[in-house]
Amino acid sequence: MSGLGRLRVAVIGAGAAGLCAARHLLARPDTFAPPVVYELTQNVGGTWVYEERVGHYDNGMPVFSSMYRDLKTNIPKEVMSFPDFPFERDLPSFVHHTEVRKYLEKYCDHFQIRDHIQFGTTVDAVEPVKVKDGWKGLAWDVTTSDGIDQRKTVKDRFDAVMVCNGHFFDPYIPSIPGLEKFKGSVMHSHDYRCAENFSGKSVVVLGAGLSGLDIAIELAGVNAEVTLSHGQKPLKSTLPPGVKQSSPVSRVLDDGSLEFQGGGHAKPEIFLICTGYNFTFPFLNEKVGLQIKEHFVSPLYKFLIPPAFPSLFIVGICRAICPFPHFHMQSQFVLAVLEGTFPLPSHKEMENDLENDIIARRARGIATRHILKLDSEQWAYNDELARLGGFPALPPYWSNLYESNKVFRARDTLNYKSFKYSVLSEREWIVLGPEGQPLPKPLP
Numbered sequence: 001m002s003g004l005g006r007l008r009v010a011v012i013g014a015g016a017a018g019l020c021a022a023r024h025l026l027a028r029p030d031t032f033a034p035p036v037v038y039e040l041t042q043n044v045g046g047t048w049v050y051e052e053r054v055g056h057y058d059n060g061m062p063v064f065s066s067m068y069r070d071l072k073t074n075i076p077k078e079v080m081s082f083p084d085f086p087f088e089r090d091l092p093s094f095v096h097h098t099e100v101r102k103y104l105e106k107y108c109d110h111f112q113i114r115d116h117i118q119f120g121t122t123v124d125a126v127e128p129v130k131v132k133d134g135w136k137g138l139a140w141d142v143t144t145s146d147g148i149d150q151r152k153t154v155k156d157r158f159d160a161v162m163v164c165n166g167h168f169f170d171p172y173i174p175s176i177p178g179l180e181k182f183k184g185s186v187m188h189s190h191d192y193r194c195a196e197n198f199s200g201k202s203v204v205v206l207g208a209g210l211s212g213l214d215i216a217i218e219l220a221g222v223n224a225e226v227t228l229s230h231g232q233k234p235l236k237s238t239l240p241p242g243v244k245q246s247s248p249v250s251r252v253l254d255d256g257s258l259e260f261q262g263g264g265h266a267k268p269e270i271f272l273i274c275t276g277y278n279f280t281f282p283f284l285n286e287k288v289g290l291q292i293k294e295h296f297v298s299p300l301y302k303f304l305i306p307p308a309f310p311s312l313f314i315v316g317i318c319r320a321i322c323p324f325p326h327f328h329m330q331s332q333f334v335l336a337v338l339e340g341t342f343p344l345p346s347h348k349e350m351e352n353d354l355e356n357d358i359i360a361r362r363a364r365g366i367a368t369r370h371i372l373k374l375d376s377e378q379w380a381y382n383d384e385l386a387r388l389g390g391f392p393a394l395p396p397y398w399s400n401l402y403e404s405n406k407v408f409r410a411r412d413t414l415n416y417k418s419f420k421y422s423v424l425s426e427r428e429w430i431v432l433g434p435e436g437q438p439l440p441k442p443l444p
Helices: 018-026 097-110 210-220 325-339 346-363 375-389 397-411
Strands: 008-011 037-038 123-134 138-146 153-158 160-165 185-188 202-206 225-229 242-247 249-252 258-260 270-275 291-293 295-298 311-312 420-423 429-432
Touching: 008 018, 008 153, 018 097, 018 325, 123 160, 138 160, 160 325, 202 210, 210 225, 210 242, 242 375, 249 291, 311 325, 325 375, 375 397, 397 420, 397 429
Parallel strands: 008 037, 008 160, 160 311, 185 270, 202 225, 202 270, 225 242
Antiparallel strands: 123 138, 138 153, 249 258, 291 295, 420 429
């Protein structure tokens, strides 16, 4: 513990989740010493920092950003913001990524977080140490090195660690038999920046998640001939001319052509893989026993806490969520645990709880690789954290507006980002279509 018996917390990463964690720690100076935030790059904002380059920087560090030049958010700013820090009112509902970065910079400055960030710092090791008078008998040794001179290492001790290192930087490439035989160029969406280079080319885009769909639409705008290859039900919304749908790619044949599940072939010039990212925590000591397989990180109580190491928190790994409010709820729950507002169950009880949760999800037909994909279940999860941690839940309009946007997106993929939302009260909101006409709400 630091002076005055306050808890010292290390925060790994100064993206949206790390900034949110630091903001809440700083808000409780009686319980927590100012946090130390470790950030690999020279910027706050994490994945929202656009970098034109791909691959590696001159110093050999990988480019972590997966942001593409023309990306606009697919969630309206009215529910994308942190609940205690709205976006500027005059911005459109769907903002360009540069506005999100500016917003995170403002959040950082408003809550005076910047002085607590160590930029250009690599976290090399996070190791649990048994300490008699430590929180739950534990402390953490965090070893870091200087981004420029790797030989300069520092070890520091903390009562707790919040891991906020994001999960949009290590590309997941599914195993496709014969991929090495493909004769065109293979790339992952992590390295996609803009559409012009694809003008007039034939492209197979694998994966119709939000970025796969978004990129396919961008490519159609430069007259690329796009096949959107995916395993979902065929998308119902109108897609641009030049985009057709197919089943997933099953293998690459000897002549370099792609074979689709159920037959059919294509010989595109470019194979663009939009299949998401891997979770990676290279600095975590194996004693912690965190397992990552099939896109699932376990064991984590409430998707946050390894039961055997209850002062370590893995923040923000859930997918298909409204990220900033989610981080806001998780960070406050972490503080409730550390302060003792929410006394954690025993090691065994936490293990049973998470086992029962996984069994219940599997019984509902959720595959292991989709357990972290909360989607519409995020609202019950957020409410549960608020209830257990004794802090305010999100206002009722939040889930309804977010879920309604999903309906509009599925119905009208090409135009939904021109809609304009307004929040009228804790419960009420309205939406105007592209011509400024009020639209009926799709959900009760």
